[in-house]
Amino acid sequence: MLTRQTIILTAPSLLARAPSVRRSGHRVGVSSDTVRLTSAVRAPFYRREIGTVTFGELLERHEREIFAYVLRLTGSRADADDLYQETFLAAFRAWPPPRAGNERAWLYKIATNKAIDQVRRTRRLVPLADLRLAAPERDGVTLSDLATAVRTLPTGQRAAFVLRKVEGRSYAEVANALGCSEVAARSRVAEAMKKVKEAVR
Amino acid sequence: MNALEPLVDEAREHLLARAKREGLVRVGYGIMDSPLGPLWIAVGPRGVVNIHYGVTPDPRELARITRAYGPGVLPDRRSCDRVLTELDQYFAGRRKRFDVEVDLAPLTPFQQRILMATARVPYGELTTYKVVARQAGNEQASRAAGAALGANPIPIVVPCHRIVAADGTLGGYAGGLPAKRRLLALERGKAEVPAGGWERSRR
Numbered sequence: 001m002l003t004r005q006t007i008i009l010t011a012p013s014l015l016a017r018a019p020s021v022r023r024s025g026h027r028v029g030v031s032s033d034t035v036r037l038t039s040a041v042r043a044p045f046y047r048r049e050i051g052t053v054t055f056g057e058l059l060e061r062h063e064r065e066i067f068a069y070v071l072r073l074t075g076s077r078a079d080a081d082d083l084y085q086e087t088f089l090a091a092f093r094a095w096p097p098p099r100a101g102n103e104r105a106w107l108y109k110i111a112t113n114k115a116i117d118q119v120r121r122t123r124r125l126v127p128l129a130d131l132r133l134a135a136p137e138r139d140g141v142t143l144s145d146l147a148t149a150v151r152t153l154p155t156g157q158r159a160a161f162v163l164r165k166v167e168g169r170s171y172a173e174v175a176n177a178l179g180c181s182e183v184a185a186r187s188r189v190a191e192a193m194k195k196v197k198e199a200v201r
Numbered sequence: 202m203n204a205l206e207p208l209v210d211e212a213r214e215h216l217l218a219r220a221k222r223e224g225l226v227r228v229g230y231g232i233m234d235s236p237l238g239p240l241w242i243a244v245g246p247r248g249v250v251n252i253h254y255g256v257t258p259d260p261r262e263l264a265r266i267t268r269a270y271g272p273g274v275l276p277d278r279r280s281c282d283r284v285l286t287e288l289d290q291y292f293a294g295r296r297k298r299f300d301v302e303v304d305l306a307p308l309t310p311f312q313q314r315i316l317m318a319t320a321r322v323p324y325g326e327l328t329t330y331k332v333v334a335r336q337a338g339n340e341q342a343s344r345a346a347g348a349a350l351g352a353n354p355i356p357i358v359v360p361c362h363r364i365v366a367a368d369g370t371l372g373g374y375a376g377g378l379p380a381k382r383r384l385l386a387l388e389r390g391k392a393e394v395p396a397g398g399w400e401r402s403r404r
Contacts, residue, residue, distance in 0.1 A: 053263055055275055057263075059213070064205060067209045067212060071205075081215060084216065085219060089219065089223075092272070092273075095272050
């Protein structure tokens with residue numbers, strides 16, 4: 001393992017000194033070592049020059065990162081699963097990627113647009129104003145006060161509050177996300193709401 | 202990051218199912234852990250398109266596959282099931298002939314004739330580049346035959362390891378000469394092919 005890594009690290013300089021090795025050394029190679037190592041070394045060079053040629057490569061290179069991203073965006077495994085699929089299917093339908101070597105930014109853009117579409121399609125966001133926390137008679141309340149109040153809630157209540165009041169999800173979805181009953185979800189949201197109101201008063 | 206892995210796998214399964222329903226997957230690939238080391242295997246609509254010694258595809262082979270079938274080349278072990286089973290049986294000495302279809306369509310007619318002649322060489326037997334060249338219609342072309350075999354996209358299944366030089370030396374092999382030797386030994390029933398592959402047993 002160690003030797004292989006060492007060789008890969010030093011290989012570019014070897015190649016620079018003997019450029020012909022790169023072309024002829026691949027298949028006709030003298031020993032099996034040569035064959036294995038040259039092909040191991042060649043791959044990254046090739047990819048940087050040509051970019052992605054198959055959908056599988058695009059997927060294998062970026063799927064973890066994109067999944068993590070959509071998971072952060074949605075906060076839900078089911079939605080992340082959907083978004084991941086939508087993102088890669090859209091990428092595939094729009095094939096090829098716009099510029100070689102720029103697939104990552106392209107995928108992020110698609111994922112972000114798909115996330116916005118998903119939000120528009122599935123739920124109406126409840127504006128913060130509707131919380132009546134920043135009503136005119138309480139002008140002194142700022143968003144940062146509100147954020148602090150939310151932060152100090154116990155975890156379960158905080159999640160329920162954010163899902164329902166910030167992200168505008170249904171109580172069924174909140175219950176699903178928190179793994180509790182709908183009644184429990186309602187009471188957590190109500191409890192959280194009460195505490196937040198008290199905190200910013 | 203590790204906790205994410207099963208979620209991504211699951212999402213990928215869903216994606217694959219959808220992509221298949223929509224006809225976007227043309228070629229599915231998987232990696233096999235063979236006694237000769239890992240093999241990268243791709244199967245298209247008309248059969249096996251590529252077997253490559255290694256965990257990643259050969260860029261030139263990938264380009265060839267993409268030219269023939271477009272970018273719909275996806276990780277999909279299921280499409281490789283049949284060839285994986287046959288390879289397992291072959292390495293265990295329980296299969297002397299492959300029944301799985303191979304897809305030589307993206308190759309030149311000469312390459313195809315050479316590989317078809319190669320596929321007729323029986324298990325455990327050897328022939329020379331010259332004989333294969335003659336069967337492909339040009340006895341003078343033994344060097345070209347060697348080149349075509351060196352570029353064999355489907356080694357093992359198309360048994361290019363059974364072709365040797367006329368002077369009795371082994372010739373070449375894309376998977377390395379030790380791999381060629383061990384395939385021939387396996388077919389003569391002389392040696393077990395121990396698990397772990399030629400990489401570890403080299404020393």
